[in-house]
Amino acid sequence: MTVLSKNTENTPSGTREYLTFRLGEEEYGIDILKVQEIRGYEQPTRIANAPEFIRGVVNLRGTIVPIVDMRLKFNCSKVEYNSFTVVIILNLRNRVVGIVVDSVSDVMELASDAIRPAPDIESAIDSSCILGLGSVGERMLILLDIEKLMSNVDMGLVASTE
Amino acid sequence: MHAILTVDDSPSMRKMVSFTLTGAGYKVVEAVDGVDALEKAEEHQIALVLADQNMPRLDGIGLTKRLRENPRFKQTPILILTTESSDQMKQAGRAAGATGWLVKPFDPNRLIEVIQKVIR
Amino acid sequence: MADTHGGSDGDFDLTQFYQVFFEEAAENLDQMEQMLLNLDLTQANDEELNGIFRCAHSIKGGSATFGFTDVAELTHKMESLLDRLRRHEITPIPEMVDVLLESADASRSLLARHQAGDTGDAMPTADLVQRIVELAAGSSPAAPVAAQPAVAAPPPVASSAAVAVVADAPAAVAGSGERVLQLKIGPVDNLASVDAVKELFRDIPGLGSIEDQPCAEPQYRLFLVKTHSSNEDLLDLMVFHVSKEQVQILEYDAPSAVDRTASGSYDPDAGLAEVAIDHVQPYGIFDGAPGAPGIAAAVAHEGEDAKPVAVKTAARPNMAQMESTSIRVDVKKVDQLINLAGELVIIQAMLAQNSQALDPTANQQLLAGLADLDRNTRDLQEAVMSIRMIPMSTVFSRFPRMLRDLANKLGKKINLVTQGEATELDKGLVEKITDPLTHLVRNSLDHGIELPEDRIKAGKSDQGTLTLSASHQGGSIVIEVRDDGRGMNREKLLNKARERGIDVSDNMPDNEVWMLIFAPGFSTAEQVTDVSGRGVGMDVVRKNIAALNGSVEIDSVEGVGMRVSIRLPLTLAIMDGMSVGVGNEVYILPLSSVVESFQVNPADVSTVTQGSQLVKVRDEYMPVIELERVFGVPRTEGDKRSDIMVVIESDGSRVALLVDELLGQHQVVVKNLESNYRKVQNVSGATILGDGTVALILDTSSLVRKSR
Numbered sequence: 001m002t003v004l005s006k007n008t009e010n011t012p013s014g015t016r017e018y019l020t021f022r023l024g025e026e027e028y029g030i031d032i033l034k035v036q037e038i039r040g041y042e043q044p045t046r047i048a049n050a051p052e053f054i055r056g057v058v059n060l061r062g063t064i065v066p067i068v069d070m071r072l073k074f075n076c077s078k079v080e081y082n083s084f085t086v087v088i089i090l091n092l093r094n095r096v097v098g099i100v101v102d103s104v105s106d107v108m109e110l111a112s113d114a115i116r117p118a119p120d121i122e123s124a125i126d127s128s129c130i131l132g133l134g135s136v137g138e139r140m141l142i143l144l145d146i147e148k149l150m151s152n153v154d155m156g157l158v159a160s161t162e
Numbered sequence: 163m164h165a166i167l168t169v170d171d172s173p174s175m176r177k178m179v180s181f182t183l184t185g186a187g188y189k190v191v192e193a194v195d196g197v198d199a200l201e202k203a204e205e206h207q208i209a210l211v212l213a214d215q216n217m218p219r220l221d222g223i224g225l226t227k228r229l230r231e232n233p234r235f236k237q238t239p240i241l242i243l244t245t246e247s248s249d250q251m252k253q254a255g256r257a258a259g260a261t262g263w264l265v266k267p268f269d270p271n272r273l274i275e276v277i278q279k280v281i282r
Numbered sequence: 283m284a285d286t287h288g289g290s291d292g293d294f295d296l297t298q299f300y301q302v303f304f305e306e307a308a309e310n311l312d313q314m315e316q317m318l319l320n321l322d323l324t325q326a327n328d329e330e331l332n333g334i335f336r337c338a339h340s341i342k343g344g345s346a347t348f349g350f351t352d353v354a355e356l357t358h359k360m361e362s363l364l365d366r367l368r369r370h371e372i373t374p375i376p377e378m379v380d381v382l383l384e385s386a387d388a389s390r391s392l393l394a395r396h397q398a399g400d401t402g403d404a405m406p407t408a409d410l411v412q413r414i415v416e417l418a419a420g421s422s423p424a425a426p427v428a429a430q431p432a433v434a435a436p437p438p439v440a441s442s443a444a445v446a447v448v449a450d451a452p453a454a455v456a457g458s459g460e461r462v463l464q465l466k467i468g469p470v471d472n473l474a475s476v477d478a479v480k481e482l483f484r485d486i487p488g489l490g491s492i493e494d495q496p497c498a499e500p501q502y503r504l505f506l507v508k509t510h511s512s513n514e515d516l517l518d519l520m521v522f523h524v525s526k527e528q529v530q531i532l533e534y535d536a537p538s539a540v541d542r543t544a545s546g547s548y549d550p551d552a553g554l555a556e557v558a559i560d561h562v563q564p565y566g567i568f569d570g571a572p573g574a575p576g577i578a579a580a581v582a583h584e585g586e587d588a589k590p591v592a593v594k595t596a597a598r599p600n601m602a603q604m605e606s607t608s609i610r611v612d613v614k615k616v617d618q619l620i621n622l623a624g625e626l627v628i629i630q631a632m633l634a635q636n637s638q639a640l641d642p643t644a645n646q647q648l649l650a651g652l653a654d655l656d657r658n659t660r661d662l663q664e665a666v667m668s669i670r671m672i673p674m675s676t677v678f679s680r681f682p683r684m685l686r687d688l689a690n691k692l693g694k695k696i697n698l699v700t701q702g703e704a705t706e707l708d709k710g711l712v713e714k715i716t717d718p719l720t721h722l723v724r725n726s727l728d729h730g731i732e733l734p735e736d737r738i739k740a741g742k743s744d745q746g747t748l749t750l751s752a753s754h755q756g757g758s759i760v761i762e763v764r765d766d767g768r769g770m771n772r773e774k775l776l777n778k779a780r781e782r783g784i785d786v787s788d789n790m791p792d793n794e795v796w797m798l799i800f801a802p803g804f805s806t807a808e809q810v811t812d813v814s815g816r817g818v819g820m821d822v823v824r825k826n827i828a829a830l831n832g833s834v835e836i837d838s839v840e841g842v843g844m845r846v847s848i849r850l851p852l853t854l855a856i857m858d859g860m861s862v863g864v865g866n867e868v869y870i871l872p873l874s875s876v877v878e879s880f881q882v883n884p885a886d887v888s889t890v891t892q893g894s895q896l897v898k899v900r901d902e903y904m905p906v907i908e909l910e911r912v913f914g915v916p917r918t919e920g921d922k923r924s925d926i927m928v929v930i931e932s933d934g935s936r937v938a939l940l941v942d943e944l945l946g947q948h949q950v951v952v953k954n955l956e957s958n959y960r961k962v963q964n965v966s967g968a969t970i971l972g973d974g975t976v977a978l979i980l981d982t983s984s985l986v987r988k989s990r
Contacts, residue, residue: 045976046867047962048913057959059970062625066959095958157960172340174303175347181299210573216339230572239573241566245343247517261573264566267347276565279575 014112018134020105020141021088024076026123029108029134029141034090038104041067041085051156058098060089066157069100073155074124076102092147097157099150108141110134115143126152164209165189166277169199169225170243171217179212179243182270188277196220200228208238210281215244215251223251223258230259239280243268303344304397305610307353310337311386312679318382319682323374331368334382338364341389353392356407360385363418372420381413383683460510465492466530467520468502476503479520483507527566613709616669623666624856624951628970630659631948635972667856670710674752674761675703677716681723681750688727695734695744696727701751707759711850714830715761718823722763722846723748725819730767730844740841742766758832758849758874766843770796796836797934800824828932828983831857831872831966857952859969859979861945862928865915868977869941870950870969875982877929877936879944894989897927897938904929905989908940912964912985932983939985952979964988 018029044056044067053072057064067087071079087098115132123130123142129149134141151158166188170176180190191206193199195217203211211229215222222242229235239261244251247265255263261280264273314337317330338361345353360382366372391405467476483492490509497504509516513531520529567574630652637645637652678700689696707715731737731746738744749764775798779786784801800820827834832850851857851874858873886898887906895906910917910924927938950969955962955978966981 043975045968045978047959047965047978048915049963057955057968057976059974059976062621062628062953062970064953064955064958064968064970064976097958171336172306172344174299174306174344177302178299178347214343216336218336237572245339245346256568256571259572260568261571262565262567266343267349272565276567279565280567280573 015109016112018108018110018141018143019088020108021086022102022105023070023074024102024124027105027139027141029110029143030088030090030146032107034092034146036089036091036096039087039089039098040083041081041087041100043081054156055100060096060098063096065089065096065098067098067100068150068155068157071100071102090146090150092150094151095157097150108134108136110136110141110143118142125149163189164207165191166281167191167193167199167202167206167208167211167213169193169196169211169213169217169222171195171214175214179273182273183212183277185270186274186277196222196225196228199225203229203235208235210277211235211238211240212243212277213240215242215246215255223254223260226255226258226260237282239282241276241280243273300348300397303348304393307341307344307393308390310341311390313337315383315386315683316679318379318386319686321374321379323376323379326367326374328368331364331374335361335364335368345393350393350396352404352407353389353396356385356389356392356411359411359414359418363414366418372418375417377413378417381410381417385410385414460490460508463507463509463513463516464495464532465505465507465516466497466502466532467505467524467528468499470501470503470524470528473501473503476524479524480505482520616709620666620670623663626659627663627856627949627951628972630655631972632974663856667708668706670708671706672709672712673703674705674707674712675700677707677712677719678703678750678752680716680720684720685723685727685748688724692727693733694727694731694746696731697745697747699747699749701749702753705752705754705759707752707850711759711830714826715848715850718826718848719750719761719763721819721823723750726763726765726767726844730765730769732768736768740768755849758851761848761850762845764843764845769840769842769844770799770838771840775799793835793837794934796838799836800834831874833932833934857950857979858947859950860928860947861971861977862909862926862939862941863943863945864909864913864924864941865917867913867915868945868971868975869909869913870977870979871928871930871939872966872979872982873947875930875932877931879926879928882925882927882938882940899929899938902936904936904938906938906940907985907989910940912988930982930986932986935986935989937986937989950977950979 017032019032019035020027020029022028042058044058046056047054047066050056053069055067055069057066059065069079084103085100086104087100088104089096089098114136115134118127118130118133120127121130121133121142125142125144126149129145129152131143131145134143149155166183168176168179168183168190169192170179171194176192176194180192183190191202191208193202196213197219199211199213200220202208211225213222213225220228222244226240226242229238229240240259241262241264242255242260243264243266245266252263262276264276314334317334317337321330321334338357342354342357342361345351345357363378363382367374367378385407388405388407388410392407395402395404465479467479470476480492480494483489489511490507492508493506495504495506507516516531517529633652634656637649640649642649681700682698685696685698726748727746731748732740732742734744737746747766749762751762751764753760772792772795775795776786776788776790779798779801782801784798786795786798800823824834827848827850830850832848834849835847836844837847838844851872859870860873860876861868861870863869880899882897887895888898889895896903897906906927908924909915922942924940924942926941926943928941928944929936929938931937952967953969953976955965955968962978964981964984965978967979968976969979971977
């Protein structure tokens with residue numbers, strides 16, 4: 001388990017740090033400030049009648065945190081749970097939630113001018129949650145508004161009446 | 163340095179006065195009413211007393227009388243800081259031995275000026 | 283904020299003190315209200331009057347200092363009235379208490395508006411001010427806008443025997459005719475700052491008029507003022523903007539002697555005024571006073587001997603202002619403490635579980651230490667939970683006022699009795715029980731207690747009694763609302779239920795009939811009063827109580843009265859639970875809902891229509907709920923089948939839950955599932971088991987409802 005410290009003292013202004021991870025064929029980046037820690041996968045307590053991609057809830061040092069398997073949500077190919085399975089714990093405005101992804105890469109610094117708007121790219125993820133495309137060398141990162149994505153009703157965390 | 167004893171049953175007023183005085187470099191001792199003030203006066207070195215008039219147990223005028231009875235405080239400047247503005251009250255204050263009667267709301271700068279004039 | 287200081291105060295930011303002032307003012311207003319309600323008008327006690335005066339005075343001082351002139355001006359008027367009362371210059375009458383209570387309310391509302399950032403309109407206070415002024419002058423005012431019927435009922439809670447008499451016409455302020463004055467203000471550095479004085483005349487209705495006049499002296503301003511108010515009053519008001527030493531009032535044209543009977547006068551000795559001012563140096567320092575600058579020798583205090591008297595005194599504390607042996611703590615800090623204690627309980631449980639497998643002889647010290655830890659953790663937990671416990675009196679305290687106003691409105695007489703005010707309850711519960719209780723109290727007063735003449739006809743005293751009580755019983759707190767009113771009519775309720783299509787039988791036991799009033803839309807009131815009776819209240823009351831894991835029971839005898847009993851668990855955060863196993867999963871049931879458990883005999887189970895099952899328990903048939911089905915628990919081959927039934931009860935109904943096994947009973951720390959996730963059906967929360975995993979706590983009332 002790695003706990004990431006949220007200090008931005010070393011970031012020159014105009015740039016932001018993104019945590020990058022793989023999901024299916026794509027590589028994504030999310031604002032590092034929303035990431036609380038990265039953990040291995042532990043069997044959550046199942047919640048009846050929840051969608052399949054919501055695996056259940058776990059105990060994170062006393063807080064009950066739901067675990068969402070993004071691989072299932074975005075229809076990636078076969079899903080396994082083993083010692084390499086990684087969970088990103090997000091600390092968002094209204095909640096703490098864990099997401100299961102294929103793998104976590106590294107933290108990249110991107111200047112705002114290195115980010116291009118995303119044309120209507122084919123992505124499993126709703127384009128309104130895509131902030132833009134960032135390129136670092138050969139890699140192309142799809143930058144996500146993770147806050148918006150997780151509050152989306154179809155992510156199952158928010159009741160439709162909220 | 164000797165301290166200013168500020169007496170008021172209202173915590174927010176006490177805080178405000180303390181803040182004003184410490185901002186001007188004075189040391190402050192707080193008391194919640196006249197009785198508490200008498201105890202604090204014994205315990206600390208007091209250069210000036212700044213008291214509200216309307217307080218439970220012992221009010222400003224009562225406190226002034228008691229302090230003046232004690233040789234230690236016969237000449238200590240005692241300023242009553244209060245919303246009471248009637249001349250009758252002022253006279254009573256004067257008769258009890260108060261050094262001055264200041265009416266609230268007070269201008270912090272002015273309060274400091276008055277204190278500077280009388281503090282020893 | 284309005285600039286109420288004569289000079290600049292730009293170096294000092296007062297806003298950081300606002301919050302403390304708001305809290306303080308709220309406490310003072312509460313205290314003032316309590317004291318006003320308890321005031322015995324026939325023999326008003328000096329200490330009480332002084333106490334009430336001091337509350338108003340304190341709020342006035344603070345509001346003036348912080349620039350909340352609207353509150354300062356209102357409380358200033360209240361203070362004037364109270365000052366006359368405490369000096370026995372006027373006698374207390376119920377209208378005074380009324381107007382002071384209303385003014386306290388108005389002050390609250392004005393302060394709340396300031397606290398919220400001055401949004402929206404401020405409540406107008408001119409009417410209140412007018413009434414206060416008239417009362418203080420000793421004349422009977424016109425009836426306030428919320429008109430009372432011609433024969434007014436005496437105030438319900440105070441024991442005053444005075445009957446309110448409503449005057450026919452508004453009386454003018456006694457005595458003073460309009461006066462014309464010249465007002466000279468100065469010396470001031472900033473002449474424009476004196477404009478604030480002019481604004482007084484604009485903002486305060488009835489104060490009078492003010493006109494600029496040419497003034498030769500630099501640093502001075504001159505005005506012509508026409509007013510009914512006394513000089514004292516004017517000075518008191520102006521003191522918010524300029525200091526008294528800067529104001530000179532001269533009679534411009536004195537047709538008659540200046541009348542000093544106007545309200546708020548602290549100073550009957552007009553003669554003293556001129557002399558006093560001369561003796562005061564510009565800074566408010568007395569000439570020749572001890573401690574004043576330039577005084578050489580000590581001035582012997584007239585009449586006092588200079589004896590070395592010990593200054594310490596043993597004065598008794600005054601009743602109205604209590605010695606504080608408590609400290610204010612932010613609720614967030616308390617909650618954090620409770621969370622941490624809860625964590626400790628969980629970790630300790632985990633340690634206990636993991637140490638079960640250890641060899642006792644080889645680990646004697648460790649195990650002994652863990653046993654000690656267990657005890658200490660329980661003690662700590664209890665102590666921490668008790669921090670959040672506050673006495674029921676905080677809930678009960680709103681009722682005297684509410685009842686007084688309501689009884690007046692309905693023309694009924696009521697005596698409120700409270701019992702068990704010291705009984706403690708978790709703060710979270712207090713907040714949630716207040717609304718349901720309020721509704722029940724209103725209900726009693728509106729529908730239960732009869733009008734005085736009806737009560738007399740029924741052979742009762744004309745005054746009804748409403749009793750609120752709280753007590754600890756077992757692991758719960760029981761709160762009761764009892765009245766000696768007309769009670770409920772069984773037939774009426776049954777008929778009403780039939781009208782609404784609710785299935786009832788004539789043989790229904792009484793206690794079930796009374797529970798009908800909780801059905802949605804149920805109200806047997808002939809007219810819908812605006813107090814209650816719209817039929818939306820009682821079912822919400824029951825829902826609110828159920829949401830707190832509580833239950834409610836009613837007892838009633840027609841013609842005699844009614845009693846509503848609410849039973850609540852002592853705290854929301856920790857609960858006694860029973861764990862049950864279904865498949866590989868563990869679920870927790872609140873022990874308070876569990877009636878019994880047994881191994882089921884298949885012969886006792888019968889299947890009815892639509893596949894639902896009933897089980898026979900002694901002489902009763904009750905529905906069966908298979909937890910495996912409700913929660914979709916995955917099953918593997920060779921799994922132990924469910925054959926244990928746990929009977930749970932909620933809202934008077936029973937249901938049997940089918941589970942695999944009983945795992946044990948223990949205290950559980952209740953965690954909120956909704957904070958990071960969302961509301962899950964049939965689940966009321968979650969907890970962390972000794973092995974660190976999460977278990978869901980079942981919502982027994984929703985499970986029971988499901989079976990209907």
